[in-house]
Amino acid sequence: MKARNEIKATARLALWTLAWVATLALASFPSLWDSQPVASWAAVAASLAVGIGMIVAHARLLREMDELQRKIMLDALAISLGAGFVGGMAYVVADAADLIAFDADAGMFPVLLGIVYLIAYAVGNLRYR
Amino acid sequence: MKNRLKDLRTERNWTQADLAQRAGVSRQTINAIETGKFDPSLPLAFSLAKLFALRIEELFLDDQ
Numbered sequence: 001m002k003a004r005n006e007i008k009a010t011a012r013l014a015l016w017t018l019a020w021v022a023t024l025a026l027a028s029f030p031s032l033w034d035s036q037p038v039a040s041w042a043a044v045a046a047s048l049a050v051g052i053g054m055i056v057a058h059a060r061l062l063r064e065m066d067e068l069q070r071k072i073m074l075d076a077l078a079i080s081l082g083a084g085f086v087g088g089m090a091y092v093v094a095d096a097a098d099l100i101a102f103d104a105d106a107g108m109f110p111v112l113l114g115i116v117y118l119i120a121y122a123v124g125n126l127r128y129r
Numbered sequence: 130m131k132n133r134l135k136d137l138r139t140e141r142n143w144t145q146a147d148l149a150q151r152a153g154v155s156r157q158t159i160n161a162i163e164t165g166k167f168d169p170s171l172p173l174a175f176s177l178a179k180l181f182a183l184r185i186e187e188l189f190l191d192d193q
Contacts, residue, residue: 068154
């Protein structure tokens, strides 16, 4: 029963995540929204709303997981949050000091968080194998 | 935390998957508890003790 609930919650999260990526892609497609700021704002708002749905789905999945899996996921989330803060600030400060050739890009933060989270989650699972 | 989970489980010819299903957790969790890598929460500890008809202190051994 619990395993079935977890599978359903995982599937729901996957669907919300796909929907969020799709709305994000739509909102960031510049040629679609040329000279249409209202439509562009609507696309951004839709992406935000679907993103909130994804966050809620993630929280629900956490509640359905068993305690060890929840611990592994929460540890990975904590590490990725810390890495985001520390790594992100280092990146911004390096840009401000002209230590890097290119301007700091905000789009790097989700990439950094995602990569760190995946590594931390994999390491967590290996640790309790 | 040391425990008698593996011994009690094998006495009943249960696999880790069998015990996991009865306890409502993943096989990974049962393995982690048996190898001492993970200490269960109180509700799970009570649930496991109930499965073996034992008290918690008869199932989990205080390291100190």
